[in-house]
Every structure is written in structure tokens, then in C-alpha cells.
Amino acid sequence: MRALVQRATRASVTVEGETIGAINDGFLILLGVGHEDTEAQADKLWSKISKMRIFEDENGKTNLSLADVRGEVLVVSQFTLYANCKRGNRPSFTEAGAPDEANRLYEYFASLVARDLGHVETGSFGAMMQVELVNDGPFTIWLDTDTL
Template identity: 55%
Template sequence: MKAVIQRSEGASVTVEGSTTGAIEHGLVVLLGVTHDDDEEDADYLANKLVHLRIFDDENGKMNKSLQDEAGKVLSISQFTLYADTRKGRRPNYLNAAKPDQANELYQYFNQQVQQHGIEVETGQFGGMMQVQLTNSGPVTIILDSHDK
């Protein structure tokens, strides 16, 4: 399971002109699921995400976590994180999990983040989404549960 996280001072996702999720301060999470991912991978990423110290303290050092900041999460499913671009010019997505498995783990991940007391807003699984964000810093970090 992969997550691209971006520290944000405002973000939203719309589907067909309707906002499905929005946050003011927190993290935008683009989450990809592959075939061999399971709940243990989602647990690892959720725990890492809420405790990762990437918010500035009073001295401007990245010493505060999402929990410390009472930040929110805008979670967006993103199968393209598992694109394979080694051959040709068109990516293939054979490494991405099938939609049923991916959606189940995406929902489970969001629930695990909420279990840590973090409010989670979402996009629409499988939908064509427009994402807007103000990346603060900018800070962008990639987490991979296979690196644990």
C-alpha cells in the first residue's frame, strides 16, 4: 500500500461539480492499493500517518504530528500510484488491486485513521475527481507499507 501525503492549508475534491470532501488544515492523502495488501498494511500506514512529525512547532521545526495539530485528512483513492511505466509510453496498472479489494482496504484505512481521533473527508472511490490543494511548505512525503 502506498500513500503520497501532502501537508495542506486547504484542500477539496469535487465530483461532477459537487464537493465530496474538504479540509482546511491537515494532510491530503493519495492512497494506492496493490494485490498483496491487507489490513496490516492499512494499519501500518494509518498509524504512521497520524504520528508522522511533519508540522512545524513554535520554532519552525517539523516536530508536530497530525494528532498534535488536530489536523484533518482528505483521503483520495489513487490506483495510478501503482502504474508501471517501464515499457512503452502508456502505463499499465496490473499492479493495482482490483476495485473490490482496493475499495475495501481504502475504507478500512480511513476507518483506522478515524480510530486515532482524526476527522477524515474523502473523494469518491472510482470517480473522476478534481482535487485542489494548497500544499504547505511544500511538504510531500511518500509512505509505502512494504518498507516497514
């Protein structure tokens, strides 16, 4: 499972002209599910993300977690995180999870966020989405459960 975590002052996702998810001050998480991923990997990934101390404390040091700042989370499915560009110029997505299982794990991951924070905003799995973001810092972190 892969995540691109971006600290944001605001982020939103729109489908067919309608905003379906939006946050202020928190994380935009672009989430990719691989074909061998499991709920255990989703647990591990969320545990890591939820504890990351990348918000500034009163001294300007990145010492605070999402919970410490009462941050919000927007999770957007992103199978393109599994793009393989080794051959030619057209990416292959064969390492991405099958849609039904990937959606199940995406929803499971979002449920972990909701469990811990009380609320989560999401995109629409498989839809053509427009994602807007004001990246704070900018602060962007790439995580892969194969390397955690």
C-alpha cells in the same frame, strides 16, 4: 499499499461539480492499494502517517504530529500510484488491487483515520474526481508499505 502525503492548508475533492470532501490544515492523502495488500498494511501505513512529525512547533522546527496540531485528513483513492512505466509510454496498472478489494481496504484505511481523529473526509472510490490542494511548505512524502 502506497500513500502520497501532502501537508495542506486546504484541500478538496469534487465529483461532477459537487465538493464531496474538504479540509483545512492537515493532510491530503492519495492512497493506492496493491493487489497483495491487507488490513495489516493499512494499519502499518496509518500508524506511520499519524505519527509523522512534519508540522512546525513554536520554534519553526518540524516536531509536531497531526494529532498535536489537531489536523484534518482528506483521503482520496489513487490507483495510479501503482502505475508501471517501464515498457513504452502507456502506464500499466496491473499491480493495482482489484476494485472490490481495493475499495474495501480504502474504506478500512479511512475508518482508521476516523477512529483516531474523530472525522475523516474522503473522495469517491472509482469516480472521476478533481482534487484541489494548497500544499503547505511544500511538504510531500511518499510512503510504501513494502519499504516501511
